[in-house]
Amino acid sequence: MRRGGEIRKARRGDRDPGLVAQLRRPPGGRDARIMLLAQLLDRAGTGVWAAACVLYFTFVIGLDAGQVGILLGASGVAGIAGSPLAGHLADRFPVRSLLIGAHLLRLVALCLLLVVTDFALLLPVVAVTHLGDRAAKTLEMLFATRVAGDRRATYQALSRSSANAGYALGAGLAAIGLAVGTRGAYHVLILADALSFLVAAALVWRTREPRGRGLVTAPTADADADAAAPQAAPAAGGPSPWRDRGYLRFVLLDIPMHLDDSILAIGIPLWLVSRTTAPHELVPAFLVVNTVLVVVLQLRVSAKVRGPRQAAGAVALYGLTTLLCCALLAAATGGGAWAASAALLAAAVLATAAELMRSVSSWELAVTLAPRQARASYLGVAGMAQSVQKSAGPLLLTGAVMAAGPAGWIALGAAVAGLSLVQRRASLRRLDALAGAPAPAAAAAPA
Numbered sequence: 001m002r003r004g005g006e007i008r009k010a011r012r013g014d015r016d017p018g019l020v021a022q023l024r025r026p027p028g029g030r031d032a033r034i035m036l037l038a039q040l041l042d043r044a045g046t047g048v049w050a051a052a053c054v055l056y057f058t059f060v061i062g063l064d065a066g067q068v069g070i071l072l073g074a075s076g077v078a079g080i081a082g083s084p085l086a087g088h089l090a091d092r093f094p095v096r097s098l099l100i101g102a103h104l105l106r107l108v109a110l111c112l113l114l115v116v117t118d119f120a121l122l123l124p125v126v127a128v129t130h131l132g133d134r135a136a137k138t139l140e141m142l143f144a145t146r147v148a149g150d151r152r153a154t155y156q157a158l159s160r161s162s163a164n165a166g167y168a169l170g171a172g173l174a175a176i177g178l179a180v181g182t183r184g185a186y187h188v189l190i191l192a193d194a195l196s197f198l199v200a201a202a203l204v205w206r207t208r209e210p211r212g213r214g215l216v217t218a219p220t221a222d223a224d225a226d227a228a229a230p231q232a233a234p235a236a237g238g239p240s241p242w243r244d245r246g247y248l249r250f251v252l253l254d255i256p257m258h259l260d261d262s263i264l265a266i267g268i269p270l271w272l273v274s275r276t277t278a279p280h281e282l283v284p285a286f287l288v289v290n291t292v293l294v295v296v297l298q299l300r301v302s303a304k305v306r307g308p309r310q311a312a313g314a315v316a317l318y319g320l321t322t323l324l325c326c327a328l329l330a331a332a333t334g335g336g337a338w339a340a341s342a343a344l345l346a347a348a349v350l351a352t353a354a355e356l357m358r359s360v361s362s363w364e365l366a367v368t369l370a371p372r373q374a375r376a377s378y379l380g381v382a383g384m385a386q387s388v389q390k391s392a393g394p395l396l397l398t399g400a401v402m403a404a405g406p407a408g409w410i411a412l413g414a415a416v417a418g419l420s421l422v423q424r425r426a427s428l429r430r431l432d433a434l435a436g437a438p439a440p441a442a443a444a445a446p447a
Helices: 002-014 019-024 029-061 065-080 082-090 095-112 119-180 183-205 224-232 245-254 260-275 280-304 308-334 337-368 372-382 384-401 406-436 439-443
Strands: none
Touching: 019 029, 019 119, 029 065, 029 119, 029 183, 065 082, 065 119, 065 384, 082 095, 082 119, 082 372, 082 384, 095 119, 095 183, 119 183, 119 280, 119 337, 119 372, 245 337, 245 372, 245 384, 245 406, 260 280, 260 308, 260 337, 260 384, 280 337, 308 337, 308 406, 337 372, 337 406, 372 384, 384 406
């Protein structure tokens, strides 16, 4: 009996800790725990504004649909610059200070929305907000990968779970203000988002600056020598990601590996409304499905993908999952309301599965494919992939894919699946080159 009890205890001990336990003791300890809380509050505020911004610009400011489109499109383009700018600065200045500055920049820009009503002035204000938003996200991950070290994939899973929970909380709070619908209610929502930036900045201030400027990963026993060099001479003479064709190829191929975001947020709802007989009340269910599955499954999926080679395999799974998702969307037009609803919900599940694959592959490969002594600037460039997709993805879906009908979805899925195989092969080749090269050659970042 005693041996049986010991065996059961051993088996329980071999299991990976659950989400709550991991959040209490995340990779990186105290500083990581504070950063996760800051991200949760930040994303809650962002969820409030994301749910209210279009209605605010339309009904409070009085912009027409064309102006709102220009405003959000221009801000998306401005946001593309946020990631490389953050990475460039992180090679030269403390990440902690830069992140506090990004939060305060967003705070000031958002508060200006309370008094700015002219369209010409709104353009730069909203653009600065988005630039700060993308810079903050990149700096958060730079901070995390330094304090979490080799367990960065686990931290990434915890980060995504807390972020999705924050978005859901923010959207719920926004629903209350939108139900009131007055100018004052919208102003309260803006102030709530601004308050989240202020609290996030205060929490980041309580953390300690991670060691290893420019390295991104926390120094270990065999990496202390590498960590010391950039500290003494911060990356000024390190390799440039803009001259590294192999890494730029990875970033370019990573853009379509983020299309699940636009498919879930824009493609599936618009396809339901315009080309199927499914009830419109089903649209909120897509967000609920996505949020619940990410919070519940992200940590488990990340635990299955260990190391860059498995991350490269996850890229291929991303392409296959996206292809199946697009096939279901194409088939959703061929049946009645029940069949269309089932197909669309299944497509939302597959889009979420693709997101889970992408979240464990994109950042891991971005880190490991970059030369150690200049990873901050490299990761800043890698962060552009998601920003470019957020700007170009909606245009691709609405202007080409959906206009072509079901065939457009099949073509999109096949293209993403094919490109995912190219990305997997290119990533494995670069990993082999980096593993086989000596330290000086690795610093040259082989293609």
